[in-house]
Amino acid sequence: MSSRKNHPSLYLLLFIVFVSVVFLMGSHWSLLHTQESKNDLETLAVLEKPITEPESEPEQSKVKNVPIPSRDIREPLSDLPEIVYESDKRFNLSAEGVWKTVDETYFQDAVFIGDSRTQGFQIQSGIKNATFFTAKGLMVNTALSKPVIGKGEHKVTVVDALKNKAFGKVYIMLGINELGWPDDSEFVKTYAKLIDAVIASQPNAIVYIQSIINVSEEKSSKDPVYNNKNIAHYNELIQKLATEKEVVYIDLNEVLADPSGNLYKEASNDGVHLNPVYCKVWYRFLKTRALNQEV
Amino acid sequence: MTAIRKFVVFSLLIALIGIAAGCARSDKNVTINLEALANSILEQTLFEDTLSLIDNISLEINFGVKPETIEESLVYMGTGATAEMIAFFKVAPDTDVSEVIKTLEVYLSDSESAWDDYNPAAYDMVKQTTIVKKGRYLLICITPDKAVFEKAVEAALE
Numbered sequence: 001m002s003s004r005k006n007h008p009s010l011y012l013l014l015f016i017v018f019v020s021v022v023f024l025m026g027s028h029w030s031l032l033h034t035q036e037s038k039n040d041l042e043t044l045a046v047l048e049k050p051i052t053e054p055e056s057e058p059e060q061s062k063v064k065n066v067p068i069p070s071r072d073i074r075e076p077l078s079d080l081p082e083i084v085y086e087s088d089k090r091f092n093l094s095a096e097g098v099w100k101t102v103d104e105t106y107f108q109d110a111v112f113i114g115d116s117r118t119q120g121f122q123i124q125s126g127i128k129n130a131t132f133f134t135a136k137g138l139m140v141n142t143a144l145s146k147p148v149i150g151k152g153e154h155k156v157t158v159v160d161a162l163k164n165k166a167f168g169k170v171y172i173m174l175g176i177n178e179l180g181w182p183d184d185s186e187f188v189k190t191y192a193k194l195i196d197a198v199i200a201s202q203p204n205a206i207v208y209i210q211s212i213i214n215v216s217e218e219k220s221s222k223d224p225v226y227n228n229k230n231i232a233h234y235n236e237l238i239q240k241l242a243t244e245k246e247v248v249y250i251d252l253n254e255v256l257a258d259p260s261g262n263l264y265k266e267a268s269n270d271g272v273h274l275n276p277v278y279c280k281v282w283y284r285f286l287k288t289r290a291l292n293q294e295v
Numbered sequence: 296m297t298a299i300r301k302f303v304v305f306s307l308l309i310a311l312i313g314i315a316a317g318c319a320r321s322d323k324n325v326t327i328n329l330e331a332l333a334n335s336i337l338e339q340t341l342f343e344d345t346l347s348l349i350d351n352i353s354l355e356i357n358f359g360v361k362p363e364t365i366e367e368s369l370v371y372m373g374t375g376a377t378a379e380m381i382a383f384f385k386v387a388p389d390t391d392v393s394e395v396i397k398t399l400e401v402y403l404s405d406s407e408s409a410w411d412d413y414n415p416a417a418y419d420m421v422k423q424t425t426i427v428k429k430g431r432y433l434l435i436c437i438t439p440d441k442a443v444f445e446k447a448v449e450a451a452l453e
Contacts, residue, residue, distance in 0.1 A: 116413075120375035123349055123357075132356075136375075137413040148409075151359045152401045269344055273374035276347050 100292040104128060107286075109168035113143060113158055113198075117213060117273055118173055125279035131167065133158045139177045140191040159194070162201040170198050171286070173210035173252075175234050176272070180225045188237050195245045206291050207247040211235045213282075214253050217262035219271030226272070228261055248291050255285045325430030327451050329369040329383045332434075335447045336381060337371070340440050344373030346381065358382065358402045364390040366431075378410055378417035382435040392431055399426050399433060406437075 104127070111131040112118050115138040122132045135148035138158070142148070147155035162170075172194070178187045198207055212231045214220070220227040235251070242249035256278060258264050263271065267278035274282065337346065349370045354360045357370075367385035384399075386392045403424060410418040420437055427434040427448060436444040 116375040123352065123372050124347065124374065126351070128351065136409045151405060268376075269374060270376040273376040275345060275374050 097295050098292055099288060100290050101288045102290040103287065106290055107169070109166075110171060111162070111165075111167045111169070112171045112173075114138065114171075114173040114210075115177055117176070120273050121279050121282060124274070124276040125283035127283050131165070133161050137177050138174060140174050140187065140194050143174065143194055144190070144197060159197045159201065162198060167202050167205050169208060170202055170205045171208045171210060172198070173212070175212040175238060176226065176231070179230045179234060184234065184237060187234070188241055191238065191241055192245065195241070195247060199245070199247075206293075207245075208289075208291075209238060209242045209247055209249050211238065211249070211251045211253055213274070214257045214261060214263045216265055216268055216271030217260070218265075220262060228257075232261070250286070250289050252282060252285065255281055325432060325452060327383075327385075327429060327432050327434075327448075329367060329385070329432075332447055332451045333369055333371060333381050333383065335450070336436060336438070336444055339443045339447065340438055342373070342377075342379050343439065344377040344379050346371040346373050346379060354384075359398050360384070360395060360402075363387065364395055378406065378414070378421045378437050379439070380435070380437045384433045386431045386433065388431070392428065392433070395433060396426055396428065399435065403435070 107127060107130040111133060112122065113133050114121075115134065116136045118132065119134045119136065121127070122130075122134065133149050135142070135146075135158075138146075138148065143158040145157060147157055147160075149156050149158055149161040174191070174194075175187070181187050195207065195209070198205075212235055214228045214231055215223070215226055220229075235253075239249045239251075253261070256263060256267065256274070263274075264278065267274050267281075269275065349372050352368075352370050352372075354362050354365055354368060364387050365384050366387045367383075369381070369383045371381040373379050384395065386395050403421065403426070407418060407421045410421055420439065423441065424435060424437045427436075427445075429448065429452065434448060438444050
């Protein structure tokens with residue numbers, strides 16, 4: 001009889017233990033799940049392979065990173081490296097007064113199309129309110145065919161993304177990932193298709209084609225493909241194409257390359273991607289290269 | 296004997312309630328100095344790229360997260376040469392943390408596929424990255440030294 005009287009207490013104990021264990025497992029499961037669920041995500045299908053692959057810096061060149069104070073990002077433009085503009089002779093649109101200088105509001109209806117370098121520009125230049133259709137390794141062919149714009153499963157191609165909104169200006173910088181293509185005529189042909197698609201989608205926009213930014217001397221001297229000789233050749237092709245398509249060509253190397261034609265050494269860690277200071281130089285230069293449509 | 300059993304049951308009950316309440320409290324009342332945590336990681340990690348504080352970043356454009364769902368954020372990004380990044384978020388009190396986690400998981404998944412083919416080392420780094428949840432804080436660090444990040448987070452909680 002005595003043991004029967006104790007049964008409710010034992011059941012209560014077992015119940016409490018069970019509930020507590022469930023509670024504790026539940027509270028830890030959510031954290032565990034958060035940390036591990038990503039590892040279960042399936043690798044997405046392999047698409048077209050871009051050619052450029054940033055190389056790791058040698059071990060001895062690594063430096064310990066220190067936080068950059070927020071004021072560094074907002075520092076006045078007067079603190080940026082001095083740049084000297086060359087004449088406009090290299091541009092197709094060489095008429096006097098063809099360029100005008102604009103402020104940041106000019107870019108509110110602008111869209112930038114490009115690869116990882118333009119992604120860096122988006123984040124590091126301080127530009128606000130512009131739209132960016134960019135992807136790592138983006139090329140003239142994948143801008144036409146590969147769904148890279150958007151999030152998750154709702155991605156579309158760059159060209160399709162352009163159809164959703166009317167822009168006043170379209171800035172394109174592509175070409176470095178295509179340097180290894182065996183046939184440069186294929187590059188020109190595909191770039192032409194892309195420009196045609198952009199114009200068809202944005203008939204009222206000014207289309208700016210930016211040159212491929214040169215790489216650093218160190219990168220250029222070591223790389224048989226991604227070097228400044230090949231970039232110069234491609235830029236000639238791009239400039240010629242811009243003339244044929246009657247779009248505006250902007251030579252970014254006027255301000256981003258040194259007198260020898262190499263990307264300024266201090267502009268980049270890997271010789272390819274620009275740091276915040278030089279992204280701001282790039283942005284400032286674009287402000288001086290707005291097409292004056294009154295001329 | 297009955298008295299002893301009642302005592303044991305009562306003691307166990309109190310102990311279990313205490314443990315459960317302690318766990319629940321530790322998950323909700325966490326406070327982290329995000330700037331100090333980021334500085335600690337930056338000082339102890341040999342990042343390949345130079346990470347810069349991005350103080351005007353659009354959370355919606357870059358991470359897909361609606362700004363009103365985030366009470367505090369701190370983001371350091373590189374030049375684009377590597378995947379390295381620090382992104383810390385404190386979710387707003389009236390927002391479901393799990394929903395923000397889902398959004399950030401999509402961001403990481405997109406980032407993973409973006410680096411796939413382009414840079415195998417960066418791809419592996421992103422693939423090994425998880426969202427660490429501490430209370431209402433969601434901490435992402437794409438780093439070559441995950442151990443430093445984990446130790447820094449634990450130290451930030453002390």
